[in-house]
Each structure stands twice: as structure tokens, then as C-alpha cells.
Amino acid sequence: MKRSRVDKLRDLMGKKEVDYVILGPTSNMFYLTGFTDEQMERPLLFIVSRDEAYFLAPKLYEEQLSQTGFSVLSYHDGEDPYSLTRMEKRSRVALDDQLWTAFTYQIEKRFSPTLSLASSLLMELRSRKEQEEIDIMMEGITTAESSFLDFLNEVKEGLSECELARKLEEEFSVRGVSPSFPTILTSGYNTSMPHLRCTNRKVKKGDVVIVDFGIKFKGYSTDSTRVVSVGSPNPEVKKVHDVVVRAQEEAESSVSGMKAKDVDRLARSVIEKEGMGNFFIHRTGHGIGIDVHEDPYISKGNEEAVDDNMTFTVEPGVYIPGKFGVRVEDMVLMKGRVRPMNSLSKEIYIV
Template sequence: MTAAPAPFTAADHRARMERAARSAAEAGLAGLLVAPGPDLVWLTGYAPPADTERLTLLVLTPGQDPVLVVPALEAPDAARAVGAPALTLRDWTDGRDPYAVTAPLLDPDGRYGVSDNTWAMHLLGLQRTLPGTAYASLTDALPMLRAVKDPAELERLAAAGAAADAAYEEILRVPFAGRRETDVARDLADLLRAHGHSRVDFTVVGSGPNGADPHHEAGDRVIEDGDTVVLDFGGLKHGYGSDTSRTVHVGEPDAEERKVHDVVREAQEAAFRAVRPGIACQEVDRAARAVITEAGYGEHFIHRTGHGIGVTTHEPPYMVEGEELPLVPGMCFSVEPGIYLPGRFGVRIEDIVTVTGDGGRRLNDTPRDLAVVH
């Protein structure tokens, strides 16, 4: 197993916060308000309890030092965060109004970008305290905030992709026929952890007719000889995501199953070839969809072609019709067309792709053929 990458430093987090504040100003925002979640971890290195109901809020204002509003009982942990040297901590104790503590940090008439997972009660509390303020979700206001990865982030994403590939190579050697989907899903999760994943986010195992449900939860169905099986799995390694899909067949496939798989493979290749700097995200979706539509399966491709990936396994940008954001070197996203025939079977092939200076580079390298398992 390869050595862990060097950890991010206080300087890395300071640069991210400065860049985020500049981006807010360029977007016409008075600043950014970031609640606990992936944006806060990415910006500061601080991960407070995910289920805390107490207000924790990073306030980023262009031209001013970042301030983290934090409950007093959690201030010691916040002070130990990697990015803490670049932060001013403003704590509040139980019994005080946290919105009154936060209000002096904000422009009473400003419009702020707010992280998407901010609790409604906190946003409403700020609106009640500062009725002149307005808010926009970060996905709408700054969709590119985390979209372009630096070399250290790309290194982590590549390592996560390689680990997922290793898990796939090993899962091909386990028995499928006669076992439940949940058994294979458990094998996949164990393999991801064995190859360095700290968290497993999903292990889709869709056998036979269940493969026609793109987000099928592995269940008690016993996998049978003759089944097509969609495998989609991923999680976090070194804090960055993996996500890959391959479709396998229990025993030799028939002509139609091979044909559908070939169409999806051609669509995935067409979408990958479309990746290059400057084109709109929707062009990647269009390239895949054109192949599947021409083959007569257009109505059975029922989801977008891809989603961004980074510190979460689903984030902007999205490869979908109507998304006109241009591709930029350093963007990372899935390319995952599929065909789903209700009541029969499904096929999906997925790689993570990063945009390079003149095209794209896959971060998943396992064969895209229809593998035969037993």
C-alpha cells in the first residue's frame, strides 16, 4: 500500500479561505457563511460534531480575517484545527443568543452565500436578527468553490480511484451465484477498507431486474446464474472520494446483454473523449446520450452522465443538460452512462475523470468489458 500523502497545512487552509472570500466578492456577495459539513472541513480542517444543534459558523468577508463562531464548549477543539492559525474564534455560551453574537460580523443589508447544509433554524435565526440580509446557496452562488482540484487533491483522488480499482479486481474472484446481494456488498465494503478507505459511502449490487434501478440498495435477492449485475461502490480515502461502476455477468451473457453493454461502453468512451477545457459540462452528457439514443435506448438512460467528486462523493459540477459551466483543468467528475430495462436488467460503466490541459485523464483503469463471474 502506498504511503499516505502529506497532510494539508495551515497555509493550505488559509489560501483556500482567502480564495473563497475573493470568489464571494467577484460574485457580488458580502461574504460566505459556512456551517459544519464538507465546505467547513475543506476550508479550515475543522470537523465539529455533525449532529450538533448549536450554531457553528465560519464567516468569510472579503478583506477581513476569517471568523469562526463556535460554542464555547467546542472552542478548544476548534482551536486545534489545522486552519485555526488563520481564524479568529468568537465563542458563545449556552444561554446567550448565538445570532446576536454573529450579527456584528455581518453587513445588515448584505447578501451572503450560505453552505447548502446549514440548518434551517440557524438561517431563520440570522434572518430574524438581521432582516435586511439576503442569502443564496453556495451551489447556486459559487458552484466552482471546490470544483477545481489542486495537485495535492488530485493525488488523493487518484489514490482513492486506484483503491476502488483494486477492490473491483478482487471482487471478480468471489462467488456471486447463490449468494445474496448483501453478501457481495459486504465483500465490496470490506475490500474498500482493506485498500485504505476510511469510509464506505455506498455499495450498490443490483442483480437481474434490480440492476434496472440505478440506486438499488443491496437486498436479500439471491444472485442467480444468468444474471447481469451492476456494481457501483465508493467512499473516502485520505479524505477524498472514490466512485466507480462496472457491470458483470454470472456465466456467459446472451446476445442482447452483450449488445446493451457494448452500447453503454461506447457511450462512456464518447463522453470521455468529449472532455476538454472550455466545453460546457452539458456537452459530456450530450456525447454519451447521443450514442445511447442512436442505438434505440434513449428512453432507458434516465439520469445525468456525471457529478463532481472531491471531499464528498457527489458535488458540483454536474454533467447534465442545461449546465453551461465550462470545464476547467483540475475539475474531477464521474462519467457514468447507463441503460436500464425495467424488470429485466441494467448496465452502467463509471470512471472518475479529471480535466487536463488538453483533454481528460481517467482515475479508474479497470477493464470496461463485460466481465464473467461465477
């Protein structure tokens, strides 16, 4: 299976006139080889040409990488890695979007290539999921949701946001999985900052709590958000939550082939009609797969079509600075129409 993904990539390289694709230890490398790692200061690259596909890696990875079935060119510390490659100067090279600039800088100095970004080839493949990938993601969501439900029993007044985030991550840990991103768990007025992770603020009665969580499962990511209330929810929060859920349901009425920007519009218009348009300060969603965020982005101005077998999040939100914010996020699969991947109710969870 992994071999045939390299073959599909080569077809696209032919069409788009690219001589080499150079990937770092990122989601792209994982997609093609099954291997990935943290990006570090020494080049650990996967290089695909029309007739070769090999790793360029520090010696200490050699034994491990040879188990992938691809060949490995390895170098010792102090040796010049790039002298080992068979790359020609002034070629057309597509570089991994997530590759560190330090490597791009070295490659530009060394090979004077004509650059493009590998996403223009690889996202065409990766954004349309194979059945095997969808199955893994569904299994991941089941694990993430059961973690969330068990975690709810542990939410109580007096615990800080970061203590609560840790409790959720411990639920992941007992299930043998790790977070796909640092859990976002905010409370009270902090909920108006959609990308704050957590603080030492202690959760108290009447607080709204936003839990935006995901796990990495067999290399694939999940990402979901639910609203929790400590005691009965404040009527203002309830009202906003109701608008947000309606916006989400509206976006989930989209069908295959619609433009991403029109899916965004569906959610946005519900919120605008309620006079809350200025408080919806982000896009409606993003593709998800190996990366938490990948194509297709469900945002204003994105003319791309949302096609069959694409998986993405639908996550409208309303954030009133200094007061509170509400977001509800689900993962969906496009297949003719939107198929929900999550099973959790969209309600406010009262603890």
C-alpha cells in the same frame, strides 16, 4: 495553503458583493479549514467576512477546533449562539448550500440578510482541482479499485446483494477507508433501479450484478461502477453493455472548454442511435472532489464549460424496467482532453 483558500474566497466575495459567507460542517468547511463533521442540531459554523474568519461552535468543540489555526467563538448549551457573532443586520450573506434549513431559518429571523448560495463563490474555486487534490484522488482510486478486485473473489451464488455490498465494504475497511456513499449493489431485475442500494435478493447463476462503489480518502471521494456477471452474461446484457461502453468512450473524446451539455450529448447520441434513448434516465456524469456529487454536472441544459483541472464522472446507463440495467462509470480529469483516472478494464467481470 488553507489560509490562501480563504484569501481567494475573499477576492470572490469582493467581486460578487458578499459581506459574509456562512458554512456548516460540510465539504465547504473542509475545503477552507481542513475540519468537518456530521451536521447536527447545534450550529457549528465557519463564518468568513472581509476581515475575519472564525468558527461558531458548541463549547465541546472548542479545544478540537482551536487546532485548525482559526479562532473559535464557543457557546454553552442553553446560550444563544448568534449573539456571539459580530454580524450586522441586513447584510449580504452567502449560505452553504448544504447547511440545514433550521439554521438558515434562524439566521433569516435574526439578521434579515439578503441571501445567496455559497456555491456561487466556492464551486468556482473547488471545481478546478489543485495538483495536491488530484494526487489524493488518484491514490483513492487505486485503493478503491484494489478493494473491488479482491471483492470479486468473494462473489458467489446464494449470497444476497446486501451481504455482497458488505463484503466490498469490508475490503475498504481492511484498507483503513470508509465508503463515500452507501454502496449500490443490485442484481437481476433490481439493476433497472439505478439508485436502489441493495436488497436481500440472493444472487444466482446468469444474474447481472451492478456494483457502484466509492471511498472517502483523505477527505476526497471516489465513485466508479462496474458490471459483474455470475456465469456467462446473457446476450442481451452484453449488447447493452457494449452500447453503454461506446457511449462512455464517445463522451471521453471531449476536450477542454466544451459545454457540459455537449459532453452529455456525445454519450446520449450513441444510446439514442441504438433506439435506447428512453432507457437512459439520468445525466452522463457529475463533478467529484470532496463531495461525491459537485460541479460540473454533465447534463442536458448545462451551459457551463468543462475546463482544465476539473474532475468528473462519465457514467452512461441503460435501464429496462422490470428486466435489467447496465451502467459503467469512470472518473476523469480534464486537461486539454479527457484523462482517465481509473485503471480498471470496462469489461463485464465474469465470476
